[in-house]
Amino acid sequence: MKERACITFYRQYLFFLISKPFFFWLVVNDKDSILTLQLLPIQLTPMTHSQSFTVTQPTRIQFGVGSISNLGRTVQDFNGTNVFLVIDPGLVKAGIVNQITAPLEAAAIPYTLYDHVDPEPGLKLADKGYKLAKTNGCDCVIGAGGGSAMDVAKAVAILLTNGGKAADYLGLDKIPKAGAPKIMVPTSAGTGAEVTFTAVFINEKTGSKGGMNGAPLYPEAAILDPALTLSLPPRVTAFTGIDALTHALEAYTSTQAHTISEMYSLEAIDLISRNLPKAFANGANLEARSAMLMGSLLGGKALATAGVGLVHAMAYPMGGMFGIAHGLANAVLLPYVIEYNLIGNLEKFATLAAVLGKKTDDMTTREAAERCVEALFELNADVGIPATLQDLDIPDDQIPEMARIALTVTRPVENNPRQPTLDDVINIYQMAYDGNSSIFY
Numbered sequence: 001m002k003e004r005a006c007i008t009f010y011r012q013y014l015f016f017l018i019s020k021p022f023f024f025w026l027v028v029n030d031k032d033s034i035l036t037l038q039l040l041p042i043q044l045t046p047m048t049h050s051q052s053f054t055v056t057q058p059t060r061i062q063f064g065v066g067s068i069s070n071l072g073r074t075v076q077d078f079n080g081t082n083v084f085l086v087i088d089p090g091l092v093k094a095g096i097v098n099q100i101t102a103p104l105e106a107a108a109i110p111y112t113l114y115d116h117v118d119p120e121p122g123l124k125l126a127d128k129g130y131k132l133a134k135t136n137g138c139d140c141v142i143g144a145g146g147g148s149a150m151d152v153a154k155a156v157a158i159l160l161t162n163g164g165k166a167a168d169y170l171g172l173d174k175i176p177k178a179g180a181p182k183i184m185v186p187t188s189a190g191t192g193a194e195v196t197f198t199a200v201f202i203n204e205k206t207g208s209k210g211g212m213n214g215a216p217l218y219p220e221a222a223i224l225d226p227a228l229t230l231s232l233p234p235r236v237t238a239f240t241g242i243d244a245l246t247h248a249l250e251a252y253t254s255t256q257a258h259t260i261s262e263m264y265s266l267e268a269i270d271l272i273s274r275n276l277p278k279a280f281a282n283g284a285n286l287e288a289r290s291a292m293l294m295g296s297l298l299g300g301k302a303l304a305t306a307g308v309g310l311v312h313a314m315a316y317p318m319g320g321m322f323g324i325a326h327g328l329a330n331a332v333l334l335p336y337v338i339e340y341n342l343i344g345n346l347e348k349f350a351t352l353a354a355v356l357g358k359k360t361d362d363m364t365t366r367e368a369a370e371r372c373v374e375a376l377f378e379l380n381a382d383v384g385i386p387a388t389l390q391d392l393d394i395p396d397d398q399i400p401e402m403a404r405i406a407l408t409v410t411r412p413v414e415n416n417p418r419q420p421t422l423d424d425v426i427n428i429y430q431m432a433y434d435g436n437s438s439i440f441y
């Protein structure tokens with residue numbers, strides 16, 4: 001049994017933890033029923049006067065098996081009387097739409113079903129949804145499914161009060177007014193979109209991927225019912241789970257990281273790394289599904305306040321140019337980008353290696369940090385993630401263009417602990433294409 005951080009201790013001593021620039025994380029080894037305690041060094045951003053950040057987390061969260069039964073009451077709490085329900089087609093396929101609609105029907109709340117969402121939604125989907133919602137007089141929007149359904153729901157809610165076209169609100173803080181009430185019901189453990197202020201779309205005109213970002217996009221409420229994630233196929237469980245891990249990990253090492261975001265990140269990384277293989281191996285494992293849904297929620301909280309990094313910037317062109325699912329693109333790139341990032345914050349990557357279950361006693365900080373890359377390759381292999389870009393049929397002559405686009409995704413690039421040049425990004429893509437993971441040593 002791997003030695004693992006004792007989260008209970010972590011929670012109980014939160015005050016102690018956040019008051020220290022460096023602290024120790026208690027590890028419990030319950031092998032042979034004998035508890036032994038070990039202390040691991042954990043790297044946090046020093047609590048100095050130079051820390052400066054804003055945390056806005058307005059979303060009401062309801063978590064637990066069966067919590068979906070509260071959906072009708074939640075709509076009423078936010079004065080919704082006529083719901084626009086954006087549904088992931090995956091839920092239709094899995095035959096579980098009735099689990100979302102039943103509580104609305106029980107509360108006698110009328111709804112319009114919108115289930116035309118693509119895995120990589122275009123702006124037109126939001127515009128079409130808005131038209132339908134307006135025609136039907138909807139005053140509350142629910143997004144049920146993966147990140148795409150939630151992103152479309154967020155955009156429709158914004159359009160209902162602001163008018164215009166979805167493209168008008170791309171960028172940062174371009175949304176003048178609060179949207180209609182938005183309630184998110186994630187049915188995969190991945191994006192954390194239920195607590196973020198972002199909605200990402202493909203711009204059909206340019207082929208590029210871009211986001212709306214602004215406080216009005218924060219959902220008013222999120223209902224997280226782990227039972228709704230039980231039907232997620234292993235492949236999607238893997239993609240979305242590594243996406244959630246990437247959020248937590250990139251937020252932890254972000255240049256914008258701070259004491260609060262790091263708390264979310266560390267707990268998310270611990271939960272996801274221990275439970276993703278279990279949820280992948282047996283989708284009916286409700287405990288693992290619960291832990292994954294909590295992990296993706298915390299990853300979303302971390303990214304909402306500290307941002308993501310170069311993995312996300314480099315994954316965007318893979319989605320925009322070749323239609324590679326967001327989680328899959330992140331998953332394949334993750335160990336290669338982290339290998340490149342190591343020297344940007346060796347101490348934090350050494351911490352991550354321990355949180356990911358690696359024994360790092362008696363190692364130098366650099367040796368320990370390198371174990372983080374190893375752990376990520378192992379986790380990817382456990383859950384069937386392809387090892388290279390070649391496996392995804394991406395033509396390598398497109399790498400320079402992908403690198404050019406990746407560097408235009410400015411905020412994640414700025415957040416990255418190592419600032420990349422165009423040549424660096426080309427090299428990372430090439431390493432990921434060839435499956436070469438030692439070029440930066």
Ligand SMILES: [Fe+2]
Nearest residue numbers: 191243247326
């Ligand atoms: Fe992501």
